[in-house]
Amino acid sequence: MSLLEVNDLAVHFGGVKAVDGVSFSVESGEVFAIIGPNGAGKSTIFNLISRIYEPTRGSIRFDGRDITGLKAHDIAKLGIARTFQNIELFDHSTVLDNLLMGRHTHRSTSFVEDILFLPKVRREERDHRRHVEEVIEFLELEAYRNKMIAGLPYGVRKVVEIGRALSIGPKLILLDEPASGLSVEETREVAFWIEDMRRDMGLTVLMVEHDMSLVNQVSDRVLAVANGRPLALGSPADVQAHPDVKAAYLGTEAA
Amino acid sequence: MTELLQLVIGGLANGCIYGLVALGFVLIYKASEGVNFAQGDMMMLGAFIALGLGNSEQLGMPFAIAVPLAVVIMFGVGWGVERVIVRQLFGQPQFALVILTIALGFVFRFVAGSIWGYTPLVLETPFAGMNMRAGGIVISVADLIAIGVTLVLTVALWAFFAFTRIGLAAQAASQNQMAAYIVGVPVMRVNSLIWGLSGAVATVGGVLYATRGAIDPNIGLLGIKAFAAAVIGGLGSLPGALLGGLIIGIIEPVAGRYAPGEFAKMSPYIIMLLVLVTRPGGLFSQIQMKKV
Numbered sequence: 001m002s003l004l005e006v007n008d009l010a011v012h013f014g015g016v017k018a019v020d021g022v023s024f025s026v027e028s029g030e031v032f033a034i035i036g037p038n039g040a041g042k043s044t045i046f047n048l049i050s051r052i053y054e055p056t057r058g059s060i061r062f063d064g065r066d067i068t069g070l071k072a073h074d075i076a077k078l079g080i081a082r083t084f085q086n087i088e089l090f091d092h093s094t095v096l097d098n099l100l101m102g103r104h105t106h107r108s109t110s111f112v113e114d115i116l117f118l119p120k121v122r123r124e125e126r127d128h129r130r131h132v133e134e135v136i137e138f139l140e141l142e143a144y145r146n147k148m149i150a151g152l153p154y155g156v157r158k159v160v161e162i163g164r165a166l167s168i169g170p171k172l173i174l175l176d177e178p179a180s181g182l183s184v185e186e187t188r189e190v191a192f193w194i195e196d197m198r199r200d201m202g203l204t205v206l207m208v209e210h211d212m213s214l215v216n217q218v219s220d221r222v223l224a225v226a227n228g229r230p231l232a233l234g235s236p237a238d239v240q241a242h243p244d245v246k247a248a249y250l251g252t253e254a255a
Numbered sequence: 256m257t258e259l260l261q262l263v264i265g266g267l268a269n270g271c272i273y274g275l276v277a278l279g280f281v282l283i284y285k286a287s288e289g290v291n292f293a294q295g296d297m298m299m300l301g302a303f304i305a306l307g308l309g310n311s312e313q314l315g316m317p318f319a320i321a322v323p324l325a326v327v328i329m330f331g332v333g334w335g336v337e338r339v340i341v342r343q344l345f346g347q348p349q350f351a352l353v354i355l356t357i358a359l360g361f362v363f364r365f366v367a368g369s370i371w372g373y374t375p376l377v378l379e380t381p382f383a384g385m386n387m388r389a390g391g392i393v394i395s396v397a398d399l400i401a402i403g404v405t406l407v408l409t410v411a412l413w414a415f416f417a418f419t420r421i422g423l424a425a426q427a428a429s430q431n432q433m434a435a436y437i438v439g440v441p442v443m444r445v446n447s448l449i450w451g452l453s454g455a456v457a458t459v460g461g462v463l464y465a466t467r468g469a470i471d472p473n474i475g476l477l478g479i480k481a482f483a484a485a486v487i488g489g490l491g492s493l494p495g496a497l498l499g500g501l502i503i504g505i506i507e508p509v510a511g512r513y514a515p516g517e518f519a520k521m522s523p524y525i526i527m528l529l530v531l532v533t534r535p536g537g538l539f540s541q542i543q544m545k546k547v
Contacts, residue, residue, distance in 0.1 A: 006273055050437060076439035088434040101427050105439035107420045114419040168438060 102167030270504020271405035275460030276481035285429035289352035295478015301458025333454025376467035489537020
């Protein structure tokens, strides 16, 4: 059974068919990339999976369960984490607090227990901090631990967002253009992290990416989309050689 | 000197009430990214509900039961307002919320007027008319209670937002709703809770107001002054709101005594203008300049 199964997914905004009949499945432990020109509907697919958009048609199954009817705040609990193309962080909080917020669904203490600061609360807090410190170490964010997000450079904020997603402790992580706006060196680092996520953390990675060198380096399979429709699915090399994909990127109509 | 001290203590108590209403503005500004112009009227309604439950000519409950019950009822009113009305405006321009809450204020005033009338009424309290003397200064027990309750409530709210799971979730949602959703915060539910909380805080402010003088359905206009207090403090900051309230509360009587004419009535807005010109983000600004 696949970890994530997307079946005939579609969302229409008025007359605009942003996503129109996309199906794919992501196997456990796989790195799966979605590519396509701007406006192809890649981020929209992410927003459908994270339940921010309501699909017009189709279904999404995760871990054997239909999640199409769930709310956006239910998704983290199931083990799906994500980043955003335009970085959505808690800007007036520190890096550490942003990562700790990723632990929200794992907090089981009640309001009264929190107020009384019972041993159970302290124990749980220590566990969350330990978990978050592992993430900080993994992403080498030590120097920024207590810095406010608002003052950090773009590249660091991008990494913090990955960190918050990892703090959730997910099975599946959705990365929306993890390399956009990054230098060649930073992109190389992202590639290492993705490989480590899969190998050491046992994560499944679904990413949207424009940087083909990153896609080629880390992904097992690639789905190309254009105008909300799937073009080709297969190995990175096969998909890039596909005539429809070439046509979509060169701007000529495939038909 | 004694006279000044006397004025400052009275002003402090007044300022606490402005501060509590201002806290309500800040809570809702954080939750719904807009201003609730019915905040003053929620304060008024809360005070009247306490009066309706507690006064001997009305339901005649003991003061210690009537007030908490009024707080709970107004929590429900605030929660319900978000649930039923404000939620429909999700994604609309901020201005929609402004108009909606102004209208809501009229409704609250009308409801209070039709139940309790427009003649000023006095809330019966166990400590009415009690005073304490220290040196040459007379301090009313009502003033002391206003100051004490505000202090406790502010600390409680601070602890709620700093330490509890739900309080942290509310902070997260106020900073970035999208990010809050994806870490698992039920943003809508949190917003309802914040509206409830601001109804409860407004009621405490209203009851404190009513312990110090008669109330009528128009006392909610005090909300405008409290709004000035919230702006002085920097609209997004709880301690800032309280400080803004205290500044206005103290300036008013002092200006009334020492400054000419009607200056006292203008003073809150003059301070607000001064703050906005010199520190546009308020005294406790949460908006940082973007590096270019």
